[in-house]
Amino acid sequence: MSIWQYANPVKFLTLSEKVQPILWVVATVCVVTGLLWGFFGTPDDFRQGSTVKIIYLHVPTALMAINAWFMMLVASLIWLIRRHHVSALAAKAAAPVGLVMTLIALVTGAIWGQPMWGTWWAWDPRLTSFLILFIFYLGYIALWEAVEDPDTAADLTSVLCLVGSVFAVLSRYAVQFWNQGLHQGTSIPVATGERTVSDVFWYPLLTSMIGFGLLFLALVLYRTGTEIRLRRAQALRNRMERRL
Amino acid sequence: MIALLRRDLQLSFRAGGGFGLGLAFFLIVTTLVPFSVGPEAALLGVIAPGVLWLGALLACLLSLDRLLALDYEDGTLDLLLTAPLPLEAAVSIKALAHWLTTGLPLVLAAPVLGVLMSLPPTGYLWLVISLALGTPALSVIGTFGAALTVGIKRGGLLLSLLVLPLYVPTLIFGAEAARRGAAGLDTSTPLLMLAGITLGTIALMPFASAAVLRMGLR
Numbered sequence: 001m002s003i004w005q006y007a008n009p010v011k012f013l014t015l016s017e018k019v020q021p022i023l024w025v026v027a028t029v030c031v032v033t034g035l036l037w038g039f040f041g042t043p044d045d046f047r048q049g050s051t052v053k054i055i056y057l058h059v060p061t062a063l064m065a066i067n068a069w070f071m072m073l074v075a076s077l078i079w080l081i082r083r084h085h086v087s088a089l090a091a092k093a094a095a096p097v098g099l100v101m102t103l104i105a106l107v108t109g110a111i112w113g114q115p116m117w118g119t120w121w122a123w124d125p126r127l128t129s130f131l132i133l134f135i136f137y138l139g140y141i142a143l144w145e146a147v148e149d150p151d152t153a154a155d156l157t158s159v160l161c162l163v164g165s166v167f168a169v170l171s172r173y174a175v176q177f178w179n180q181g182l183h184q185g186t187s188i189p190v191a192t193g194e195r196t197v198s199d200v201f202w203y204p205l206l207t208s209m210i211g212f213g214l215l216f217l218a219l220v221l222y223r224t225g226t227e228i229r230l231r232r233a234q235a236l237r238n239r240m241e242r243r244l
Numbered sequence: 245m246i247a248l249l250r251r252d253l254q255l256s257f258r259a260g261g262g263f264g265l266g267l268a269f270f271l272i273v274t275t276l277v278p279f280s281v282g283p284e285a286a287l288l289g290v291i292a293p294g295v296l297w298l299g300a301l302l303a304c305l306l307s308l309d310r311l312l313a314l315d316y317e318d319g320t321l322d323l324l325l326t327a328p329l330p331l332e333a334a335v336s337i338k339a340l341a342h343w344l345t346t347g348l349p350l351v352l353a354a355p356v357l358g359v360l361m362s363l364p365p366t367g368y369l370w371l372v373i374s375l376a377l378g379t380p381a382l383s384v385i386g387t388f389g390a391a392l393t394v395g396i397k398r399g400g401l402l403l404s405l406l407v408l409p410l411y412v413p414t415l416i417f418g419a420e421a422a423r424r425g426a427a428g429l430d431t432s433t434p435l436l437m438l439a440g441i442t443l444g445t446i447a448l449m450p451f452a453s454a455a456v457l458r459m460g461l462r
Binding site for chain 2: 132135136138139142143146147152155156159160162163164167168170171174175177178
């Protein structure tokens, strides 16, 4: 018994289909509670007024936008080292989800930035690196679409993901050097544990963050299942054609 | 290795090799910029380092899809794959040939175009130094992009989408060094970062490119 038994598509599908209903329910409950609680159950901020409430959407999606890339990085490494197809397909399945999360984070950030900073967009390090991350997602997805042979596509995109990660980190620091930004630092530093957000805002935010994490997991499992079935259907079709 | 380098250089210099195309593109981009932003010397002088860097980068990008695609079509790549020469070395040589035929002419032409862009007099030296330091990285990263898209039909646009985000750090530090030089500020920090990126990519990217080529040609 080890984690690697789920490299078998059948075992993976069985487990993921058992887990998925629970995941979907918990994720929905968390997201809906977090957002509703955040939007209606918390007071307005002293200076930011009601615009502060976009944080319950902005922070969790931004968090998942980065974590989705990390997940793709790990999945790509597993594919390159152990060549489990499920892993490659999971990376493929996660990319569009990450892309959408990045887009939501960018758009909600712009909507918040307009009244608060007086601008929709500023070439701030965080904003810029998110835009670059968005382009990386686009390139990754485009490469998956462009290569016909699925194994070659998995290989090439995995290497792109690895190299892209290095350059994404490099860009992050380069951009910081290039322009000192407008974006505030994090209010919830994980390392020091000294958060500057009051409990009133923190608990709905935490709920929303957990909800989006689970939602991401559910979406990726669902999409990976779809990809596995698509691959299976393709294999069957190829066999039929060979017989004819 | 030297034979391969000579072959690549000869191919690009001879008719239809595309040598000079990158230069012409660089010239056109820099000529078009004053048309689009207006001919005021003060404004042009401010944006000159950035525009020249961007032009050089785009000119590099333009010639990338020829880098491996032609060799893929006539089967040279398959020969290189089975040759006793390690593929990593072959890829490095290809990147070197690309730099000699695209990057180096761009570096040499940049000061001339700097005159067109009314670059401040202090900027020329730093522009040339930053381009000379940065363009090798562009060639090496570009080779990786070309290797990724080598088997794909009409991969040119995809190549730009993949390569441009990888160019971001190089562009930032390169243009920053040129800008600081033109403004008469200290340039050592961005130049050191740029040199670091170039050396790092030269050392590591050939392995990624070769790995990707092996996967793509399997």
